[in-house]
Amino acid sequence: MTLRHGFVLVVCAFAVFPILFVLSAAINPMGTLASTELLPTGASLNNFANLLASDTYPFGRWFFNSVFIALVSSFASLLLSMFAAYAFSRMRFAGRRIGMMALLLIQMFPQFLAIVTIFMIFTEVTELYPAFGFNTVWGLLLLYLGGALGVNTWLMKGFLDTVPKELDEAATVDGATHAQIFWRVIMPLVTPILAVTALLAFIGVMSEFLMANVFLRDPESKTLAVGMFGMIAGDHRNANFGMFAAGTLITAVPTVGVFLWLQKYIVSGLTAGAVKG
Amino acid sequence: MALDVRQAAPAPVRERPRRETTTAFVVSRIVVLSVAAAILLYAVPPLVATGSWVALGLLCAVSAAIVYLYLTRRFIPAKYLIPGTVFLIAFQVFPVVYTVTTAFTNFGDGHRGDKAAAVTAIETGSVRQAPGSPEYTLSVALRGEELVFLLVDPATKRVSLGTADGLTPLDGAKVGVTGKVLTAPGLTVLKAPEAAARGPEITALAVPTDDGVIKANGLSRAVEGKAALVYDAACDCVRGDGDTWTADESQGYFVNATGEHLAQGWQVNVGLDNFARVLTNPTISGYFAGVLGWNLAFALASVLGCFGLGMGVALALHHPRMRGTKIYRIVLILPYAMPAFAMLLVWRDMFNRDFGLINQLLGAEIDWLGQTGTARLGVILVNIWLGFPYMFLVTTGALQAIPRELTEAASIDGATPFKAFRRVTLPLLLVALTPLLISAFAYNFNNYNAIALTTDGGPFPADSPQVGSTDLLITYTFRLAFGAGGAQFGFAAAISVFIFAIVAVISTVAFRRTRKQEEVYA
Numbered sequence: 001m002t003l004r005h006g007f008v009l010v011v012c013a014f015a016v017f018p019i020l021f022v023l024s025a026a027i028n029p030m031g032t033l034a035s036t037e038l039l040p041t042g043a044s045l046n047n048f049a050n051l052l053a054s055d056t057y058p059f060g061r062w063f064f065n066s067v068f069i070a071l072v073s074s075f076a077s078l079l080l081s082m083f084a085a086y087a088f089s090r091m092r093f094a095g096r097r098i099g100m101m102a103l104l105l106i107q108m109f110p111q112f113l114a115i116v117t118i119f120m121i122f123t124e125v126t127e128l129y130p131a132f133g134f135n136t137v138w139g140l141l142l143l144y145l146g147g148a149l150g151v152n153t154w155l156m157k158g159f160l161d162t163v164p165k166e167l168d169e170a171a172t173v174d175g176a177t178h179a180q181i182f183w184r185v186i187m188p189l190v191t192p193i194l195a196v197t198a199l200l201a202f203i204g205v206m207s208e209f210l211m212a213n214v215f216l217r218d219p220e221s222k223t224l225a226v227g228m229f230g231m232i233a234g235d236h237r238n239a240n241f242g243m244f245a246a247g248t249l250i251t252a253v254p255t256v257g258v259f260l261w262l263q264k265y266i267v268s269g270l271t272a273g274a275v276k277g
Numbered sequence: 278m279a280l281d282v283r284q285a286a287p288a289p290v291r292e293r294p295r296r297e298t299t300t301a302f303v304v305s306r307i308v309v310l311s312v313a314a315a316i317l318l319y320a321v322p323p324l325v326a327t328g329s330w331v332a333l334g335l336l337c338a339v340s341a342a343i344v345y346l347y348l349t350r351r352f353i354p355a356k357y358l359i360p361g362t363v364f365l366i367a368f369q370v371f372p373v374v375y376t377v378t379t380a381f382t383n384f385g386d387g388h389r390g391d392k393a394a395a396v397t398a399i400e401t402g403s404v405r406q407a408p409g410s411p412e413y414t415l416s417v418a419l420r421g422e423e424l425v426f427l428l429v430d431p432a433t434k435r436v437s438l439g440t441a442d443g444l445t446p447l448d449g450a451k452v453g454v455t456g457k458v459l460t461a462p463g464l465t466v467l468k469a470p471e472a473a474a475r476g477p478e479i480t481a482l483a484v485p486t487d488d489g490v491i492k493a494n495g496l497s498r499a500v501e502g503k504a505a506l507v508y509d510a511a512c513d514c515v516r517g518d519g520d521t522w523t524a525d526e527s528q529g530y531f532v533n534a535t536g537e538h539l540a541q542g543w544q545v546n547v548g549l550d551n552f553a554r555v556l557t558n559p560t561i562s563g564y565f566a567g568v569l570g571w572n573l574a575f576a577l578a579s580v581l582g583c584f585g586l587g588m589g590v591a592l593a594l595h596h597p598r599m600r601g602t603k604i605y606r607i608v609l610i611l612p613y614a615m616p617a618f619a620m621l622l623v624w625r626d627m628f629n630r631d632f633g634l635i636n637q638l639l640g641a642e643i644d645w646l647g648q649t650g651t652a653r654l655g656v657i658l659v660n661i662w663l664g665f666p667y668m669f670l671v672t673t674g675a676l677q678a679i680p681r682e683l684t685e686a687a688s689i690d691g692a693t694p695f696k697a698f699r700r701v702t703l704p705l706l707l708v709a710l711t712p713l714l715i716s717a718f719a720y721n722f723n724n725y726n727a728i729a730l731t732t733d734g735g736p737f738p739a740d741s742p743q744v745g746s747t748d749l750l751i752t753y754t755f756r757l758a759f760g761a762g763g764a765q766f767g768f769a770a771a772i773s774v775f776i777f778a779i780v781a782v783i784s785t786v787a788f789r790r791t792r793k794q795e796e797v798y799a
Contacts, residue, residue, distance in 0.1 A: 004593040005601075011590050012608045014662065018623055019611055021634055080361035087357035099358070101785075104712060106369055108719040108780045110751055110773045114372035116379075116766060121372070128323040146368025149361035151716040155671060158709030162678040178353055179305070196674035200667070207616045225616050232622070248619045255614035256607060263603060266674060 025245035047242040048250075059247065061220055062227040065137065066206055067254050069223060073141050074201035077148030078194065084149050085156035086182055090168065100154070107150050112210070118143065119214055135218040143211055147204075152197045159193040160186070195265035202258050206251065224251045309347040313340050339363075380551055380770035386763030388529050388542045395543040396508045399515060399531070402541065403506040407489055413437075414456035415499040417472040417479055418464040424478050427458040427466065428491065428499055436461070439484035439491055439499075457497065472496050506539075515539065551771035561754065564744045569779075572749045575657060576722040580714055582661040587668025588706070592698070595676050606673075613666035621730035624659045628731075646732050649746040656747050660727050664717070675709040676702075711791045718787070719780045728752045750776055 027043040051059050087093075088100055122143075126133025133139055167189070168181045176184070187194075209225040216222045222230070228247045231240045317340055324333040346352055346359060382388075390398075406412075413428040426439035429452055436458060438447040450461040458466055472479065473496060484491040489503035506517035514523040515531045522531035522539055529545035530538035555561060590609060594602045612620070627634040628645040636643060646652045679702060687697035721727075728734060734745035734752050744753050754776075758769035 001596075001598065004596065004599060008590055008593050008605050008609075011586060011665075012605060015609055015612050015666070018620060018627060018662065019615065021627060022615070022620075022623055077361075080364070083357040084361045087354040091354040091357075093354040096354075101788075103365075104716060104784070104788075105781055106365070106373065107716060108723075108784060109373045109376075109777045110723045110725075111369075111373075112723075112725055112751070112755070113376050113766070113769055113773050114369075117372035117375040118368070121368075128327065128329075129320070142364070143368050145361075145364040147365075149365045151713055153361075154712035154716070155674075155709065158712065159675065159678050162705075162709070177302075179301070182357075192677040193674050196670055199670065203613055206614075207618070209616075209618050225618065228616065229618060244619070248615055248623075251616050251619075252611065252614040256611070259607065259610055259614070263606060266670075267602075267677065 019249075022245045022248055025242060026249055028242060047246040051243045051246050051250075054243070057227060057231060057243075058219055059227070059250075062222050062224045063250065063254075065221065066224040066251070069137055069140060069144070070202045070205040070254070073144040073205050074198050076141070077145055077152070077201050078198050080145065080148040081150075081153045081197065082156055082187070082190075082194065083182075084153045085160055086186060088153070088157045089160035090165070090186075100157070103149055103153060104151070115210060115214055118211065122215065135216055135221040137221070140212060140215050143215065144205055144208070152200060156190070156193055156197060159190060163189050191265045192267070195262040199255075199259055199262055199266075203255055206255055306348060310344065313344050316340065376770050377774055379767050380774055381546055381548060382544055382767045383529050383542070383547045383550075383765075384544050384767045384770075385765035387540060388544045388767075390543060392524070392543040395531075395541045396515070398541045399506055399539055400504045400508060401483060401490075403504050403517065404483075404490055404492055404502040405505050406500045406502045410488070410501040412494075413491065413499040413501075415493055415495075415497050416458040416466055417475070417493075417496070418458070418461060418466045420464055424475060424482060425464065426482065426484060426491070426493070426499060427461055427464070428484075429456055429458065431456060439482075441482060441484070443485055444491065469496065547767065551768050552774070554768060555754075555771050555775055558757075560743050560757065564753070568744060568748055568750055568753055571653070571746070572722060573783075575653075575660075575747075575749065576718050576724075578657045579660040579664060579721040579724070580718045582657065583664035583668045583717065584672075584710075584714060586661060586665040587670075588672045590665075591669050591672035591676060592702075595673070597681075609669055610666045612662055613670075617663055618726060618730060620663065621659065621726060624655075624662070625731045628655055647736050649736060652732055652736055652747050656727060656731055659731060660721065660724065663727070664721075667717075671710060671713055672706065675706050678709065679705050707791065711788070715784045715788055719784055722749070722780050722783075723751045723776065724749065725751050725755070750779075 026047050027045065029044045029046050051057065088096060122134055122139060125139065130136075131138060132142060163186070168185055171181050171185050206223075207225055208223075209229060212223050212226045213229065216226050219227070224247065228244060228251070231247065232244050317336070320336055321333065324330075324336065343359065343363075346355055411430050411432065413430060416427040416429075418425050418427050420440075423440070427447065427450065428437045428439050428444070429435070430437070434452065436447045436450040436452065438445050447461060451459045453459045460466060467475070476496075479493045479496065482493065486501055489501055491499050491501045493499050504517070506515050506522075508515050512521075512523070514521050516522075520533050522533045524530075525532045525538075526545055527547070528538070528542070529547075530542040532538045590605075593599070594605055625646070626632075630636060630642065630644040630647065633645070635641075635645065643651065645655050683701050683705075684697050687701050688694070692700065728747055728749055729752055732745065732747045734748035734756065736747075737743075737745045743757075748756075751772075754772040755769060758765045758772060
């Protein structure tokens with residue numbers, strides 16, 4: 001047991017070390033890049049105050065945008081992904097294997113370049129449907145749903161495969177439809193992996209930068225990742241470092257909040273008790 | 278390659294009981310129909326207004342198919358797969374396929390538009406002041422929202438109004454001592470800073486005249502000029518300056534007798550040229566093996582490092598008597614919760630030789646990212662730091678699905694904890710996690726940001742400044758495609774196809790091998 005604690009503590013130290021550096025930069029009133037030490041002389045919350053009161057950077061707005069987009073899109077993609085995982089795990093149909101392999105392979109194309117095409121698609125969309133075009137939350141949400149089926153579907157499918165099929169067979173014998181089995185039998189059993197996937201999707205969207213940067217130009221519509229990148233782009237890097245560090249820390253708050261909320265589901269281990277033998 | 282037992286043993290064919298129509302059934306059908314109707318009502322009018330008939334036809338066909346799918350009792354798997362697939366096709370498959378098609382064109386800087394756009398650009402770009410033509414004093418004004426020129430002929434002091442339609446005399450304008458127009462009836466004359474803010478618009482405005490066009494030269498002068506280069510449709514060539522450039526449809530350029538081309542070209546199909554360039558380019562093929570080797574090492578080390586560390590802590594915490602797990606878990610996901618690009622920049626600063634935290638703490642003067650060995654270790658370390666919480670999370674999730682009875686049974690049978698892990702836990706974990714590991718490998722193989730934001734490929738050896746020792750295939754080749762020669766999307770797309778092929782082959786092979794192994798365990 002001591003060994004376990006010792007090992008975990010070492011890894012925790014490794015995890016926290018760079019974050020302490022960011023923290024010290026955030027509370028350092030002289031917050032420039034070169035002046036940052038692990039223990040700053042004199043601490044203040046000025047950087048946080050400046051950031052929240054800034055006229056140049058609508059930080060509160062960015063924060064709201066990010067959390068909203070991340071919550072909605074992770075919930076929606078969780079659902080889409082779970083649907084697909086259910087079909088892949090429980091049903092046998094032509095093209096199942098190819099479909100699953102295709103899901104894995106399509107993610108391997110260097111997406112970096114596809115941005116050019118996505119830009120052209122949404123130039124059209126912006127003209128036809130401004131509500132889903134550039135600088136809108138809804139357009140970006142649609143774009144993120146494109147990634148809903150992916151490696152998360154595999155993760156869920158793998159987990160579903162370990163849930164005994166006898167459970168839904170019993171329900172089928174009792175006359176349940178496939179939809180009833182999905183909602184009433186399967187969903188309650190897979191909460192740990194649902195929670196993990198929801199968290200992964202949430203974090204993925206919170207830190208997504210490449211597409212959001214193309215998509216959101218208007219200062220009011222930016223997400224945290226895009227807005228904060230603008231803060232340190234070009235010559236602002238040194239001058240804004242304190243505020244940037246403060247922003248980085250605040251960005252982690254919603255993620256930790258979602259994790260705290262989901263943690264009890266992640267480790268619930270429901271399936272262990274659900275079936276015997 | 279039958280892998281899971283369920284598929285090998287087909288489920289007994291059973292007569293499906295005839296189901297009566299339930300309320301849920303009716304309600305779900307009504308919901309499907311109304312959602313489809315609402316989407317059509319919203320999406321159709323703009324398409325009709327702009328006359329996008331192809332898009333309209335596609336939209337109607339897809340909607341009809343989806344409505345049919347959810348009204349019928351058949352095609353049950355498709356009911357679950359379609360929602361995600363629609364988005365996947367629209368925003369991932371289509372962009373990727375489109376990108377691949379650009380690999381067969383010369384799309385890029387100098388080749389963005391069609392031929393007509395290239396001709397216009399060449400002609401307007403070649404406008405030069407006609408000999409003996411007047412140099413006007415220019416004032417910029419607004420007529421409503423439209424930007425217009427007020428031109429004063431210095432010899433006659435006559436004021437003319439210049440718009441994109443032509444030149445007309447203007448009466449009633451008041452001219453100041455500098456020769457600039459102060460006020461004009463019906464127009465808002467812009468002050469210098471206001472005009473400066475509209476610089477690009479001013480440069481773009483060309484006032485056509487009988488002999489050529491009048492264009493601004495700075496903010497307070499305008500000259501009449503003639504296009505030195507003129508397109509002649511009869512010979513499909515551009516003439517002027519005592520030379521002739523003939524259109525070459527295979528290159529998308531106007532080329533003269535000595536083989537020189539005009540800067541502006543258009544997009545044409547170049548067949549396999551881009552692919553041939555990747556294979557024959559000496560700067561790519563010369564370094565290919567070295568870069569590929571390091572690229573593979575980087576991706577493997579990142580995945581194995583992340584997985585080893587993540588699984589290690591997940592297992593350490595996965596014990597019924599372990600205390601403080603909640604706190605540990607929060608601390609462990611922190612690296613993942615911070616925005617990745619920000620932390621990559623922070624790590625780069627920590628490795629800095631002059632003011633970096635690591636040197637300060639060690640009291641050393643090591644140029645971490647400036648030497649091949651330390652730079653490589655450094656980027657792998659940073660990548661593990663960023664990625665291990667992901668592996669920690671998915672392992673924690675997957676561990677929940679493994680019944681404790683199994684490991685307990687193993688220990689009762691006399692297996693050491695290590696043996697129980699090796700024989701029971703790990704194989705079961707890998708069933709769920711192999712696809713994720715492969716996907717993580719592919720992701721890290723192309724992890725552009727991890728390199729671009731830390732070392733940017735460096736350090737670069739003195740004798741080959743093209744390729745740095747931490748360069749991945751993607752950072753190195755994209756530097757070629759988007760570097761000195763301007764953006765060459767077609768070339769970059771061809772490179773992406775090659776990289777995709779490499780990753781896909783490695784991944785598929787690895788996938789098949791691990792699946793075979795699992796059969797042995799199962």
